Amino acid sequence: MERLSKELEQEKEGLEDDLSFEELGLDPRLVRALIKKGILKPTPIQHVAIPLILEGKDVVARAKTGSGKTFAYLLPLLQKLFTGSSTEKKSGPSAVLLVPTRELSQQVNKEVSSLVESCRVQLKVSQLTSSMSHSDLRTALAGPPDIIVATPACIPKCLSAGVLQPASINESLEILVLDEADLLLSYGYEDDIKAFAAHIPRSCQCLLMSATSSEDVEKLKKLILHNPFILTLPEVGDIKDDLIPKNVQQFWISCDARDKLLNILSLLKLDLVQKKVLIFTNTIDMAFRLKLFLEKFGIKSAVLNAELPQNSRLHILEEFNAGLFDYLIATDDGQTKEKEANEESNVDKKRFRKRAKQKMDSEFGVVRGIDFKNVYTVINFELPPSAAGYVHRIGRTGRAYNTGASISLVSSDEVETFGEIQSFLRADGDTDIIVPFPLLTKNAVESLRYRAEDVSKSVTKIAIRESRALDLRNEILNSVKLKAHFESNPRDLDLLKHDKTLSKKPPAPHLRDVPDYLVDPVTQEASKVIKLARAAMGNIQSGCRRGFKRKSRNDKDPLKTFLAEAPKKSRRSGGEKRRQK
Numbered sequence: 192m193e194r195l196s197k198e199l200e201q202e203k204e205g206l207e208d209d210l211s212f213e214e215l216g217l218d219p220r221l222v223r224a225l226i227k228k229g230i231l232k233p234t235p236i237q238h239v240a241i242p243l244i245l246e247g248k249d250v251v252a253r254a255k256t257g258s259g260k261t262f263a264y265l266l267p268l269l270q271k272l273f274t275g276s277s278t279e280k281k282s283g284p285s286a287v288l289l290v291p292t293r294e295l296s297q298q299v300n301k302e303v304s305s306l307v308e309s310c311r312v313q314l315k316v317s318q319l320t321s322s323m324s325h326s327d328l329r330t331a332l333a334g335p336p337d338i339i340v341a342t343p344a345c346i347p348k349c350l351s352a353g354v355l356q357p358a359s360i361n362e363s364l365e366i367l368v369l370d371e372a373d374l375l376l377s378y379g380y381e382d383d384i385k386a387f388a389a390h391i392p393r394s395c396q397c398l399l400m401s402a403t404s405s406e407d408v409e410k411l412k413k414l415i416l417h418n419p420f421i422l423t424l425p426e427v428g429d430i431k432d433d434l435i436p437k438n439v440q441q442f443w444i445s446c447d448a449r450d451k452l453l454n455i456l457s458l459l460k461l462d463l464v465q466k467k468v469l470i471f472t473n474t475i476d477m478a479f480r481l482k483l484f485l486e487k488f489g490i491k492s493a494v495l496n497a498e499l500p501q502n503s504r505l506h507i508l509e510e511f512n513a514g515l516f517d518y519l520i521a522t523d524d525g526q527t528k529e530k531e532a533n534e535e536s537n538v539d540k541k542r543f544r545k546r547a548k549q550k551m552d553s554e555f556g557v558v559r560g561i562d563f564k565n566v567y568t569v570i571n572f573e574l575p576p577s578a579a580g581y582v583h584r585i586g587r588t589g590r591a592y593n594t595g596a597s598i599s600l601v602s603s604d605e606v607e608t609f610g611e612i613q614s615f616l617r618a619d620g621d622t623d624i625i626v627p628f629p630l631l632t633k634n635a636v637e638s639l640r641y642r643a644e645d646v647s648k649s650v651t652k653i654a655i656r657e658s659r660a661l662d663l664r665n666e667i668l669n670s671v672k673l674k675a676h677f678e679s680n681p682r683d684l685d686l687l688k689h690d691k692t693l694s695k696k697p698p699a700p701h702l703r704d705v706p707d708y709l710v711d712p713v714t715q716e717a718s719k720v721i722k723l724a725r726a727a728m729g730n731i732q733s734g735c736r737r738g739f740k741r742k743s744r745n746d747k748d749p750l751k752t753f754l755a756e757a758p759k760k761s762r763r764s765g766g767e768k769r770r771q772k
């Protein structure tokens with residue numbers, strides 16, 4: 192235990208020394224690949240995890256959203272494979288990276304492939320999805336690949352189809368990563384992981400990465416980790432107030448449930464929030480209601496949900512990340528179908544569940560782990576049901592040295608959940624972290640009430656259903672085109688537009704532009720400030736991200752606030768809290 196504390200102290204001191212990637216022992220090829228991406232200095236989690244992983248230790252790493260966990264495991268993992276790859280030919284994969292959603296698997300696959308390409312090494316990377324046919328899986332596994340990126344359900348599928356042999360996993364697997372480990376079990380992968388665990392060789396190095404700590408992570412640790420060296424980073428209680436980067440300002444607006452459309456319209460139409468904006472709703476129908484409503488005022492947005500074909504979802508994400516549209520309305524994950532089923536009348540429930548089962552992708556997930564680029568504002572049109580859900584949603588902004596803001600619209604029936612989120616985020620004795628949004632005045636909201644209420648009446652249930660069906664039909668058609676297109680032009684993002692309007696009529700001129708006489712002077716001033724801040728932020732953000740010039744540790748940087756301290760003494764006694772032999 193003494194040795195353990197000493198090592199952790201050294202790691203902490205190391206953090207303050209501000210070591211470079213080279214000094215952490217990273218291969219020059221990887222360092223050059225990172226420079227090409229504008230990444231010059233390791234983040235704190237990378238600082239601690241890279242040397243430990245290079246040494247071959249099992250690591251359980253928990254660090255807040257957007258803190259650079261992906262490179263924290265990918266860089267040392269690749270380096271280890273670089274050195275091993277030239278020797279003997281293997282019958283199975285050397286590394287398996289398991290992630291909870293297809294979106295994340297796509298993102299991780301892209302990141303690994305781009306590093307491999309930049310470093311010009313001969314490593315084959317394959318992404319597997321559970322919707323692949325046996326023959327596609329066989330093709331993807333031919334070779335075999337050095338690295339597999341997949342959701343856990345794929346592995347048992349490959350094993351039972353005989354396209355992956357247990358013996359080759361046992362013989363070849365050197366590194367296993369469970370990314371977003373806190374979510375793998377809640378996505379229902381326990382049996383898949385157990386089935387795979389039986390074939391993992393004892394010598395395999397296992398890495399668990401997660402943003403929040405939970406019983407599920409503990410369960411996975413017990414299930415997967417063989418190697419007795421474990422690094423557990425600080426427990427939730429120690430850095431609770433730091434779960435969301437400090438440079439994300441969190442606001443809330445209290446309003447009637449029926450005034451939510453009016454409030455969001457005021458925020459967007461009166462320019463009180465900075466773009467890009469990611470808006471979360473709890474159901475797909477609500478997402479379409481919002482889209483149709485905003486459309487009538489000339490505000491174009493796209494909807495991202497589990498119902499859409501995989502290609503379309505990917506393309507929407509790519510276009511949004513590339514800045515081709517400013518407003519994205521998203522539902523959390525594939526489990527949205529459950530919420531929707533509960534909202535349907537009893538008569539419809541059975542039919543709905545069947546439909547949901549057929550059409551929705553349970554491996555869909557945009558909240559967890561997806562790296563949205565330059566989202567400034569996250570709006571919770573509806574609150575997520577849990578504090579962990581809130582943390583993950585808000586974590587889509589303020590990523591990697593960027594600043595951001597979040598605004599939650601809270602109605603009376605959400606007050607209890609909101610209270611739970613506030614107390615979860617609040618450090619003991621501190622004041623609330625989420626504060627009232629100061630820029631939206633009652634006058635400003637009221638000035639738009641008449642128009643908003645009028646328009647909201649026209650967004651009927653039938654209109655929503657029709658639009659949802661129309662959007663899905665369009666996207667299915669798009670999806671076929673996209674598949675062919677992406678195969679020949681992987682970098683071309685401009686083929687199809689996802690934020691096109693769904694209503695047949697264009698927005699009426701009096702709704703598209705808010706006349707000056709409707710906007711009170713306070714709101715006009717606030718809107719000017721936001722625009723100025725946005726113009727200034729553009730420069731600051733890109734400067735920070737590329738340069739990393741600031742020398743001192745700055746609490747305001749999300750990537751610099753990771754602490755690798757030994758937990759307090761009283762916590763030490765409990766089992767596997769530290770690195771142990």
Ligand SMILES: Nc1ncnc2c1ncn2[C@@H]1O[C@H](COP(=O)(O)OP(=O)(O)OP(=O)(O)O)[C@@H](O)[C@H]1O
Nearest residue numbers: 230232233234256257258259260261402560562591
């Ligand atoms: N050392 C670094 N310097 C600057 N940017 C970095 C660095 N490392 C990673 N990033 C960038 O930070 C962003 C967030 O990284 P990443 O997606 O790995 O976060 P995360 O910790 O996995 O978040 P989440 O828990 O939400 O999945 C990415 O855009 C990534 O390219």
